[in-house]
Amino acid sequence: MTAQVWETDYDTALQKATKLHEPIILVFQGSDWCAPCIKLDREVWSTDTFKQYAEGHFVMLQADFPRRKKNALPAAQEAQNKALAEKYNRQGIFPFVVVLNSDGKVLGETGYKKSTPEEYIKHLESFIN
Helix, strand or coil: CCCCCEECCHHHHHHHHHHHCCCEEEEEECCCCCHHHHHHHHHHHCCHHHHHHHCCCCEEEEEECCCCHHHCCCHHHHHHHHHHHHHHCCCCCCCEEEEECCCCCEEEEECCCCCCHHHHHHHHHHHHC
16 A cells, blocks of 8 residues: 655645646645545545555645644745645635646646545546546
8 A cells, every 4th residue: 555645845746747747636724623624634535545546646735734733834834835825725715625737737626525535536537637
């Protein structure tokens, strides 16, 4: 089983997407306060089905906005996540999933849906193909 590789740096994700010819799945989440974010993680991102598919199909990029002090991100990471939100999540929706191409262009947007990992993958792919 492969572990989900989450990029946390936008530029790294863009470089990887360009090199691998894969779209970026940018996930805005509140890992310690947003119930639908936690559900999406449990029902989709953390499943073996999704992890195996993502490997070789998507570059996963996470912008987390934790609220508890103990989960606080380093200042540089926090600043970068805020900049990403400024660009891609102006409404401040959580969870918010943005499908980007390797140039950072938005191909599609979605959020939490009660679905199987397979259905969610199809949904993400529908923005790309």
